[in-house]
Amino acid sequence: xxxxxxxxxxxxxxxxxxxxxxxxxxxxxxxxxxxxxxxxxxxxxxxxxxxxxxxxxxxxxxxxxxxxxxxxxxxxxxxxxxxxxxxxxxxxxxxxxxxxxxxxxxxxxxxxxxxxxxxxxxxxxxxxxxxxxxxxxxxxxxxxxxxxxxxxxxxxxxxxxxxxxxxxxxxxxxxxxxxxxxxxxxxxxxxxxxxxxxxxxxxxxxxxxxxxxxxxxxxxxxxxxxxxxxxxxxxxxxxxxxxxxxxxxxxxxxxxxxxxxxxxxxxxxxxxxxxxxxxxxxxxxxxxxxxxxxxxxxxxxxxxxxxxxxxxxxxxxxxxxxxxxxxxxxxxxxxxxxxxxxxxxxxxxxxxxxxxxxxxxxxxxxxxxxxxxxxxxxxxxxxxxxxxxxxxxxxxxxxxxxxxxxxxxxxxxxxxxxxxxxxxxxxxxxxxxxxxxxxxxxxxxxxxxxxxxxxxxxxxxxxxxxxxxxxxxxxxxxxxxxxxxxxxxxxxxxxxxxxxxxxxxxxxxxxxxxxxxxxxxxxxxxxxxxxxxxxxxxxxxxxxxxxxxxxxxxxxxxxxxxxxxxxxxxxxxxxxxxxxxxxxxxxxxxxxxxxxxxxxxxxxxxxxxxxxxxxxx
Amino acid sequence: xxxxxxxxxxxxxxxxxxxxxxxxxxxxxxxxxxxxxxxxxxxxxxxxxxxxxxxxxxxxxxxxxxxxxxxxxxxxxxxxxxxxxxxxxxxxxxxxxxxxxxxxxxxxxxxxxxxxxxxxxxxxxxxxxxxxxxxxxxxxxxxxxxxxxxxxxxxxxxxxxxxxxxxxxxxxxxxxxxxxxxxxxxxxxxxxxxxxxxxxxxxxxxxxxxxxxxxxxxxxxxxxxxxxxxxxxxxxxxxxxxxxxxxxxxxxxxxxxxxxxxxxxxxxxxxxxx
Numbered sequence: 001x002x003x004x005x006x007x008x009x010x011x012x013x014x015x016x017x018x019x020x021x022x023x024x025x026x027x028x029x030x031x032x033x034x035x036x037x038x039x040x041x042x043x044x045x046x047x048x049x050x051x052x053x054x055x056x057x058x059x060x061x062x063x064x065x066x067x068x069x070x071x072x073x074x075x076x077x078x079x080x081x082x083x084x085x086x087x088x089x090x091x092x093x094x095x096x097x098x099x100x101x102x103x104x105x106x107x108x109x110x111x112x113x114x115x116x117x118x119x120x121x122x123x124x125x126x127x128x129x130x131x132x133x134x135x136x137x138x139x140x141x142x143x144x145x146x147x148x149x150x151x152x153x154x155x156x157x158x159x160x161x162x163x164x165x166x167x168x169x170x171x172x173x174x175x176x177x178x179x180x181x182x183x184x185x186x187x188x189x190x191x192x193x194x195x196x197x198x199x200x201x202x203x204x205x206x207x208x209x210x211x212x213x214x215x216x217x218x219x220x221x222x223x224x225x226x227x228x229x230x231x232x233x234x235x236x237x238x239x240x241x242x243x244x245x246x247x248x249x250x251x252x253x254x255x256x257x258x259x260x261x262x263x264x265x266x267x268x269x270x271x272x273x274x275x276x277x278x279x280x281x282x283x284x285x286x287x288x289x290x291x292x293x294x295x296x297x298x299x300x301x302x303x304x305x306x307x308x309x310x311x312x313x314x315x316x317x318x319x320x321x322x323x324x325x326x327x328x329x330x331x332x333x334x335x336x337x338x339x340x341x342x343x344x345x346x347x348x349x350x351x352x353x354x355x356x357x358x359x360x361x362x363x364x365x366x367x368x369x370x371x372x373x374x375x376x377x378x379x380x381x382x383x384x385x386x387x388x389x390x391x392x393x394x395x396x397x398x399x400x401x402x403x404x405x406x407x408x409x410x411x412x413x414x415x416x417x418x419x420x421x422x423x424x425x426x427x428x429x430x431x432x433x434x435x436x437x438x439x440x441x442x443x444x445x446x447x448x449x450x451x452x453x454x455x456x457x458x459x460x461x462x463x464x465x466x467x468x469x470x471x472x473x474x475x476x477x478x479x480x481x482x483x484x485x486x487x488x489x490x491x492x493x494x495x496x497x498x499x500x501x502x503x504x505x506x507x508x509x510x511x512x513x514x515x516x517x518x519x520x521x522x523x524x525x526x527x528x529x530x531x532x533x534x535x536x537x538x539x540x541x542x543x544x545x546x547x548x549x550x551x552x553x554x555x556x557x558x559x560x561x562x563x564x565x566x567x568x569x570x571x572x573x574x575x576x577x578x579x580x581x582x583x584x585x586x587x588x589x590x591x592x593x594x595x596x597x598x599x600x601x602x603x604x605x606x607x608x609x610x611x612x613x614x615x616x617x
Numbered sequence: 618x619x620x621x622x623x624x625x626x627x628x629x630x631x632x633x634x635x636x637x638x639x640x641x642x643x644x645x646x647x648x649x650x651x652x653x654x655x656x657x658x659x660x661x662x663x664x665x666x667x668x669x670x671x672x673x674x675x676x677x678x679x680x681x682x683x684x685x686x687x688x689x690x691x692x693x694x695x696x697x698x699x700x701x702x703x704x705x706x707x708x709x710x711x712x713x714x715x716x717x718x719x720x721x722x723x724x725x726x727x728x729x730x731x732x733x734x735x736x737x738x739x740x741x742x743x744x745x746x747x748x749x750x751x752x753x754x755x756x757x758x759x760x761x762x763x764x765x766x767x768x769x770x771x772x773x774x775x776x777x778x779x780x781x782x783x784x785x786x787x788x789x790x791x792x793x794x795x796x797x798x799x800x801x802x803x804x805x806x807x808x809x810x811x812x813x814x815x816x817x818x819x820x821x822x823x824x825x826x827x828x829x830x831x832x833x834x835x836x837x838x839x840x841x842x843x844x845x846x847x848x849x850x851x852x853x854x855x856x857x858x859x860x861x862x863x864x865x866x867x868x869x870x871x872x873x874x875x876x877x878x879x880x881x882x883x884x885x886x887x888x889x890x891x
Contacts, residue, residue: 173678350787392780395798403782407787455784 018046019223025083027065040247052224054234057244058474067193067227106136109184113196115176119168126164129183151182155212164417174205196228202337207545233546235560243267257494260557272557273479275504282511289325296322297357300343318344320519331496333510341519342499346465387468389448392594393440406458425454441485446477463495503546515539517581525601535603538581570605571595577604627878633871644688652685652838661854671856678695679860682838688838694819702812705765713773714796727763735760743831757819772804781885813876824865840865
């Protein structure tokens, strides 16, 4: 590009019509045999300036392929078969390489899913951010730098000047995604393609990034093509939505209308699959808990040099002074963002990590200080279901062998008996007959998760730790697996410790909830109390950040729901415990106290005068 | 295996290895002439119908000596691979799976061994054990164990974090069972690839040691030794150098082609590019 191009007028004429218009787009996947399978069929939509349109669908729906086709960034083997993609009236398929390069990153910006890998770790932020401006606008480095500073300020990076001279690893995922956004928007693109931009981020950070993105693009008049699997987020931010299933457009229209009055069967199914609050909510039976966690601390050693044999390793405390009870037959959800220590609690419970302090009692017996034989007995009573269905099954074993392994430590069972019980359990979780002899790679994600569940329950445990057990699944599959978990609980009566970041899932299945942040449990209580009457400001922020879609009472439609509960002052003489969960407020010293604010409802507080709490929301 | 055979390189590799193995087998069972006994009436005879590859300065049939040398080379290389992979994999798996200060100490020693040039170290070991097949095997195994241990350890380290390994631990399976049943078998692919590479290295190193007079002691034949003996007669009897030279290069080529094909087949990153 020559240097004379003005900064504020990035693209060509045709400013009246839609920025992006896709007509009859077909995309195919070339197979090694030579034949082609269509993975996107007859996609039609257009986006006006300043509008946000969302492509929504489950995995394999072709949503990402459409977005990539716009930039002609399709993976090898995937080819456009027909139809047109027009950017401001210009057919993108006919562009020569030079013109396409001029558009990419200039008039059409892109934000990718993985903030951790989309910035080059070897270059300073300033160098990467100014790259586009220098290339496409011919700006000098200092002019480009000024423009970047401006943008970093607008995406609310605390210290923009320092940011330009920093390296990507110095920032968290949310910050990096903001930086990505800033560097993309610095070009004032007319079209922004955002492919699952916040999927890897925690709920609160996701809301911050999406708020900024929606606001900036509206101000700049940038059209946004949002690709997402998350209907709640789409409902909150996108004006129009295209619902895709296996490459076909199922429904298209204004987001509010599509949700309130879904026309297509698939849209209805998708909406019905969203987690919804279940009616029942058991209150724990008073008396002894099945599992009691008392003052649990877990430390992790930071990696040190292999030569430092003599030096004491530095440690990081992942869980600090956790107290939790799990009662027989109930579902306790542990909620928190990544790095909060929620997984560590679960792993300590099944003895995958050692605690550094505190006690875990199971049926009254201390399992942190028991011998090998007692531990073996305990392991039959406690089991775990893992998050990633693709790495939790040994790829070289048949399903029946995998499940039968769960019985290996049961005394006095012959090999035939083990296999028979394993096959029966596979049938129980919905994988009957010849599934037993298959290998994991022949199964879908949902089916694999069923195998994991079968393996975990085949020996008849008293409780299961489910670590993000449905997070990797599409909503329709997630719904089935959650239903299976509930059926099994009703039938066999075990308790669940359900570890998740997804408040929707919590609302559907939990009886009680524990909210954890950076190793500290901040609030525990019955599900309804937490959702209707959250006390700790962090819990409240978490609830407000999670967009939820609810069925309209008595109707077939749905609507986006804003969280309604209000901030409440802490008990007299206390302040809410703050160890970083309440930004901009003084940190609490010492240990938190769990104060009762309702039946079975506790919140972490610290001694102090409660004066300025109203500012916390 | 059938997929492997579709690769042309693999076919050539397998064919060359087959020739080498057949030659080695003949070296043990039957050779046209005795490879050791001198025949001073037929010194330095050029290749002919009677002596396919000619005879050497002692009148021994070069073809017979090649066959005999093949069995020595294959035996030494195979034993080397067996020992170094067996011991190296065990060290790698144990240190990778269990970790802790003991394994760090072991890896420190392994890394120190890795820093020695392998041939120099082999020379040192042979100086202790004496020049014999066993000496060569011990020396070469020692030099290759660190490489195997490193590769296996790296793989087991990442496999240990796999959820199916954790699942096995949660079930109450003994750690050693979990390691042997779930961690190590899933590291087999890189081990096999490494083993083929090692076979090639060992073949070459054995020849090199024999060439230096530190391998299999004369009068037993070995390819490297034959090459060494041929030096004085290169002008008048070039076949003495060409025959063992070709045998070494072709065997090495076969093993390497096969190893590359195996690696492409096992390594998913490479596979996508083919």
